[in-house]
Amino acid sequence: MISEMLNKRIQEVNPSGIRKFFDIANQMENVISLGVGEPDFATPWHVRDEAIYSLEKKRTAYTANAGLWELRVEIANYLERRFHLEYDPKDQILVTVGGSEAIDLALRALINPGDEVIIPEPTYVSYRPAVIMAGGVPVAVPTYEEREFRLTAEDLVPHITPETKAVILCYPNNPTGAVMERADLEKIAKALAEHRLLVITDEIYSELVYGIEHVSMASLPGMYDRTLVINGFSKSFAMTGWRLGYAAGPRELLQAMTKIHQYTIMSAPTVSQYAAVEALRHGLPEVERMVQEYNRRRRVLVQGFRSMGLSCFEPKGAFYVFPRVRDLGMTSEEFCTNLLMEERVAVVPGSAFGESGEGFIRCSYAYSLESLQEALRRMARFVEKHAKER
Amino acid sequence: MRQEILQILEGDSRLSAAQIAVMLDSTEEAVQAEISRLEEEGVIVCYHTLIDWEKAGRELVTAHIAVKVTPQRGSGFDQTALRIAEFPEVQAVFLVSGDFDLMVLVEGATIQDIARFVSTKLAVMDSVVSCTTHFVLKKFKQNGRLFGRNHSDERPNILL
Ligand SMILES: Cc1ncc(COP(=O)(O)O)c(C=O)c1O
Numbered sequence: 001m002i003s004e005m006l007n008k009r010i011q012e013v014n015p016s017g018i019r020k021f022f023d024i025a026n027q028m029e030n031v032i033s034l035g036v037g038e039p040d041f042a043t044p045w046h047v048r049d050e051a052i053y054s055l056e057k058k059r060t061a062y063t064a065n066a067g068l069w070e071l072r073v074e075i076a077n078y079l080e081r082r083f084h085l086e087y088d089p090k091d092q093i094l095v096t097v098g099g100s101e102a103i104d105l106a107l108r109a110l111i112n113p114g115d116e117v118i119i120p121e122p123t124y125v126s127y128r129p130a131v132i133m134a135g136g137v138p139v140a141v142p143t144y145e146e147r148e149f150r151l152t153a154e155d156l157v158p159h160i161t162p163e164t165k166a167v168i169l170c171y172p173n174n175p176t177g178a179v180m181e182r183a184d185l186e187k188i189a190k191a192l193a194e195h196r197l198l199v200i201t202d203e204i205y206s207e208l209v210y211g212i213e214h215v216s217m218a219s220l221p222g223m224y225d226r227t228l229v230i231n232g233f234s235k236s237f238a239m240t241g242w243r244l245g246y247a248a249g250p251r252e253l254l255q256a257m258t259k260i261h262q263y264t265i266m267s268a269p270t271v272s273q274y275a276a277v278e279a280l281r282h283g284l285p286e287v288e289r290m291v292q293e294y295n296r297r298r299r300v301l302v303q304g305f306r307s308m309g310l311s312c313f314e315p316k317g318a319f320y321v322f323p324r325v326r327d328l329g330m331t332s333e334e335f336c337t338n339l340l341m342e343e344r345v346a347v348v349p350g351s352a353f354g355e356s357g358e359g360f361i362r363c364s365y366a367y368s369l370e371s372l373q374e375a376l377r378r379m380a381r382f383v384e385k386h387a388k389e390r
Numbered sequence: 391m392r393q394e395i396l397q398i399l400e401g402d403s404r405l406s407a408a409q410i411a412v413m414l415d416s417t418e419e420a421v422q423a424e425i426s427r428l429e430e431e432g433v434i435v436c437y438h439t440l441i442d443w444e445k446a447g448r449e450l451v452t453a454h455i456a457v458k459v460t461p462q463r464g465s466g467f468d469q470t471a472l473r474i475a476e477f478p479e480v481q482a483v484f485l486v487s488g489d490f491d492l493m494v495l496v497e498g499a500t501i502q503d504i505a506r507f508v509s510t511k512l513a514v515m516d517s518v519v520s521c522t523t524h525f526v527l528k529k530f531k532q533n534g535r536l537f538g539r540n541h542s543d544e545r546p547n548i549l550l
């Protein structure tokens with residue numbers, strides 16, 4: 001009976017088709033995994049230490065709804081310093097429970113029933129359900145390996161309708177590691193100029209770029225007033241478990257998001273907010289050290305896949321490599337299931353991130369070099385065997 | 391590239407030039423040439439293995455000895471430091487600032503071994519004024535590595 005009473009939209013959010021594969025993978029032991037989308041590093045000690053100190057000082061109460069004032073000021077300084085974005089900490093920055101909450105708030109604040117939200121794919125798995133749960137209609141736009149999974153105006157524009165409320169950009173991208181450089185963003189900004197819609201840009205991986213500079217969509221001419229920036233501490237400072245992120249953007253939108261946040265969340269975890277102040281003030285050298293390490297691992301994985309004959313474009317951001325496995329004559333889910341069974345290596349089928357991810361696999365390098373090398377050895381054996389069979 | 395090669399080798403000296411070349415987006419030849427230069431120049435002193443001897447079941451006593459020294463005309467502390475360094479039981483010798491002059495790390499099979507070394511070799515040197523021996527009771531961290539804890543990965547196999 002209860003299942004009939006459930007909200008229709010929630011029922012509509014499909015229990016992921018490949019849930020079965022994930023369940024098997026997660027129950028299996030002695031697996032070498034490249035399947036996890038969070039850092040292997042622990043949060044830098046000085047940040048953990050500051051959190052402990054804040055508890056010792058009895059800082060255990062709620063903070064202001066929008067977040068600790070000191071933290072909002074540090075976020076404003078950081079966005080200005082790193083990405084040339086100017087936001088007033090008074091009413092343009094909201095501290096949230098992870099970037100995840102910011103995504104949900106933005107969509108709930110914007111969407112009226114039937115509004116369309118454009119989602120370039122392959123992409124992070126939360127956007128589509130979040131749009132549906134907010135009453136909107138997700139519109140997938142495929143991106144392609146030939147263009148390193150960058151979004152082009154030609155791919156995007158035909159999907160814009162009078163119903164389109166927003167576009168969700170996620171660069172550096174999970175799962176592909178794709179980035180959008182200034183020239184790429186400029187073309188999108190130009191194409192959007194004549195349309196009345198907002199851009200939600202999830203820049204949670206903005207610190208994890210290799211050999212290029214991260215450019216925020218909000219910093220492009222004409223975009224500031226129509227872009228919501230989402231960022232957080234999970235990936236850059238290895239703080240996934242602290243559940244802390246933020247949104248920055250136009251006042252009216254932030255005001256509406258803060259209203260939802262205030263009535264549903266009250267405020268983000270206080271101890272995490274004190275830790276985040278420390279991270280922004282003194283944590284960037286540690287971030288640099290982690291980025292250097294990720295970069296080395298990234299090169300090892302790309303080279304490893306290429307030398308086993310898999311096509312693999314060079315990802316310049318996040319901590320994922322997205323090699324093509326289609327040529328082996330298996331779907332990405334078949335590839336992953338067989339790889340798990342035959343070699344006990346866990347990677348994620350690209351199809352989990354949208355139809356255009358089919359034929360690829362997501363491999364994370366948030367793992368030690370030794371794990372990466374063992375995984376590559378096993379995968380090379382697997383690929384060689386199945387290439388012969390064909 | 392020099393600094394990066396050194397940093398990588400300090401973390402794991404068994405990585406090959408080919409592997410390091412991939413990590414640094416260079417060529418095996420270039421990395422090998424640089425490593426050879428670093429070895430010739432004595433920048434790379436040796437390839438060392440950090441061992442938790444306690445875990446390996448070998449009794450090993452380590453002591454840090456604070457040594458006060460009368461500096462010598464012409465050579466300062468160097469001559470005494472080098473003479474101390476010659477003893478095979480001495481693992482490290484540092485000239486330090488503060489209340490004493492030389493920090494000497496000594497290893498032996500038993501406390502008696504070290505006591506004997508101090509009383510018969512170290513304390514009797516002409517320029518040595520005094521020795522204070524601190525025995526190591528437990529090692530928590532050495533060469534930047536935490537001892538004793540095998541940090542296990544508690545993340546699931548798959549997480550989107
Ligand atoms: C693109 C992207 N956005 C947001 C998140 C969620 O981050 P948070 O921990 O800040 O909620 C993730 C986590 O995997 C992600 O990959």
